[in-house]
Amino acid sequence: MESNATAHTLLGHKDEIWTLDWAPTSEFVLATGSRDGEIRLWDIRRSGATACLLCLNYEGKANVPGRSQLYTNVTREKPMSVSTAATARKRRRIGGAFEAQARDQQKARLRVDSHQNKMYASVNRQKRNDPHAAASTSLVVAHNAGVTSLVYTPDGRFLLSNGMDEKLRLWNATSGEHQFMNYQGVQKTQPRASRNVQMAVAQEGEAYETTLMFIPNGLEGAVASYRVFGENGIPLGSASAHYQQVTACLYRKSTRELYSAGEDGLIMKWKPPPVDLYPDMAEDVNGNDNMQHDGLNAGTAIGDEDTWSDDDDDEERMSQFVPPILRDNA
Structure with missing residues (x-):
């Protein structure tokens, strides 16, 4: 960082890179997305273009960069020399003085052909395979336009792209295969000043049911939430508090809070609404539980209410035994 020197270079993208994300399960795997719609997976333990593992394809299976006859090791046919072509068509007379002349001409042609063969071998000789050139070209794309955001799920099994x-x-x-999940209502978010758009993924409990993603959606400052493995792809909800488009979302798992930043210079903190586990119970100011049900105590069933009165108390007191010393003499 201090010397501003390049320590490692990954070659392959034909356009500028807009976004990247590191795999949470491997410190060597990197995903990158470019302006031309390409998404590539890299192994940084390799160098150059050979570090590219997969090129993602929205039509299905990912493309593995080739290592064969791309731009190199092309078989070229040897051209026929003029003397050889003339010899094939010329009818020579063998015998007498013409025989010695024919031998001399043949030797001269062999010397010329040998020289031409050496020149051809030095200029047009076959080159060995260049894996860097082979791995730098791919014809598949992950999106039909620029890739603005990449994020792995917390368990590292899936990759999301916008x-x-x-x-x-x-x-x-792992395989780079497209899962063909349909998410409805996704709107374009235009990155500005070569800045990517950051999504957030939350995962708690079972991955299939509790994996949620929060994405900046549109240019009006909205944040949309989706279930990653939802059946219908309908957004769970949309929240809007920013005055301009949202550029980043970050989920804090320890407090279950979502932070969003926008081009309006604001940072918003979002919390889920409190969940009342006991909706029929209300806690008063002193901390005592007042249980009410239609104006009656919730702990007392309807029809089981006490019907005692003051007269019953008087009769109960009269039936009690009173010692003579405590009785009234009057």
């Missing part, structure tokens, strides 16, 4: 084509896509992080 693009300028208003598509939110789910990928298998």
